[in-house]
Amino acid sequence: MAIFAVSFRAQGLDGPDKNEPRKLPMRPILYALFAGAAALAATTASAQVTLKASHQFPGGKGDPRDEMVQIIAREAKAANVGLEIQVYPGAALFKPNDQWNALVNGQLDISSFPLDYASGKVGAFSATLMPGLVRNHDRAARLNGSDFMKEIKAKIDKAGVVILADAWLAGAVASKKNCVRKPEDIRGQKIRSAGPTFAAMWQQAGASIVNIPSNEVYNALQTGVAEGTDTSTGSFVSFRLYEQVKCVTAPGDNALWFMYEPVLMSKRSFNKLNKQQQDVLMRAGKKSEEYFSTESKKLDEQMVETFKKNNVEVVTLTPAEYDAWLKIAQESSYKQFSSEVSDGKKLIDMALSVK
Numbered sequence: 001m002a003i004f005a006v007s008f009r010a011q012g013l014d015g016p017d018k019n020e021p022r023k024l025p026m027r028p029i030l031y032a033l034f035a036g037a038a039a040l041a042a043t044t045a046s047a048q049v050t051l052k053a054s055h056q057f058p059g060g061k062g063d064p065r066d067e068m069v070q071i072i073a074r075e076a077k078a079a080n081v082g083l084e085i086q087v088y089p090g091a092a093l094f095k096p097n098d099q100w101n102a103l104v105n106g107q108l109d110i111s112s113f114p115l116d117y118a119s120g121k122v123g124a125f126s127a128t129l130m131p132g133l134v135r136n137h138d139r140a141a142r143l144n145g146s147d148f149m150k151e152i153k154a155k156i157d158k159a160g161v162v163i164l165a166d167a168w169l170a171g172a173v174a175s176k177k178n179c180v181r182k183p184e185d186i187r188g189q190k191i192r193s194a195g196p197t198f199a200a201m202w203q204q205a206g207a208s209i210v211n212i213p214s215n216e217v218y219n220a221l222q223t224g225v226a227e228g229t230d231t232s233t234g235s236f237v238s239f240r241l242y243e244q245v246k247c248v249t250a251p252g253d254n255a256l257w258f259m260y261e262p263v264l265m266s267k268r269s270f271n272k273l274n275k276q277q278q279d280v281l282m283r284a285g286k287k288s289e290e291y292f293s294t295e296s297k298k299l300d301e302q303m304v305e306t307f308k309k310n311n312v313e314v315v316t317l318t319p320a321e322y323d324a325w326l327k328i329a330q331e332s333s334y335k336q337f338s339s340e341v342s343d344g345k346k347l348i349d350m351a352l353s354v355k
Helices: 002-010 026-046 064-078 096-104 123-129 137-143 147-159 196-204 214-223 233-238 267-271 275-309 319-340 344-352
Strands: 049-055 083-088 110-112 161-165 168-175 190-192 208-210 228-232 247-249 258-260 263-266 313-315
Touching (some): 064 161, 064 275, 096 110, 123 147, 123 344, 137 168, 147 161, 147 344, 161 267, 161 275, 168 233, 168 275, 196 208, 196 319, 233 275, 263 267, 275 313
Parallel strands (some): 049 110, 190 208, 190 228, 247 313
Antiparallel strands (some): 110 263, 161 263, 168 247
């Protein structure tokens, strides 16, 4: 009330008083008060922004894919821009194959999963898990800035999803029965495949396919539902698959299996943030990406070391064995992808053109 009394007097409503110092008019004071209140309200509102991140991988056990998401969460909190990310590992919020739709619909804010899991919605995404398309980590790094990945990323954006961090993982194939070096080695086996392109290649070689996500592979191998599996080297370790298989074909110099597994965010969630918060997330994503680029090769080395310690035989493909598999892939995976996806052949050619 004292503020209003002073303001009224300053406006001459209580009569002039030459001995009093000149008072500021009421309107500027009220404007300043309202502006301060608005700023405080905005700060309070921004402090209440909590995002949910969910993925299928084990948490707190050193899985670098979980750590990528944890890095983003820590960086967001440390930036002090009113942003907090709660991380739910182990498919705690959504099943692996439901994560893409949850991001698109804004039900889930952040996730990390193989982009190929969404190939049922966007067929072109199968190109990011295509036999023989990458071959080694150095080439995977070069693919990130290629026209091939620009096409893939444009499709991700169009679907309503934002990329926070790129990540490529090498993978392997393992069996309870024998080492898989040549196409005939897998004939007659029940194999779990991470995606349709590898499933097509395994089938062409005479295997039958078991369709389950990576977090269900252990039980499938244990119960005999599956006799073999392909998956990333990180998953081979974090899901303890060395307890269930006899031999694993590691990436080595001739890796058939490479997979794009970025950290993704719902565009609906991203657009609700202010510019400062968005910038913090993108910087955090870049830091997460840099971390993983140094860890990806270590995942392969860790898998080899862990499997040998657990008395699992470890082999790699020779160039001739790699070429034999590539021929099977061209007759199956490449051919199927080119016929089913409108720009499929173009995408394969763009990826193969990267030197």
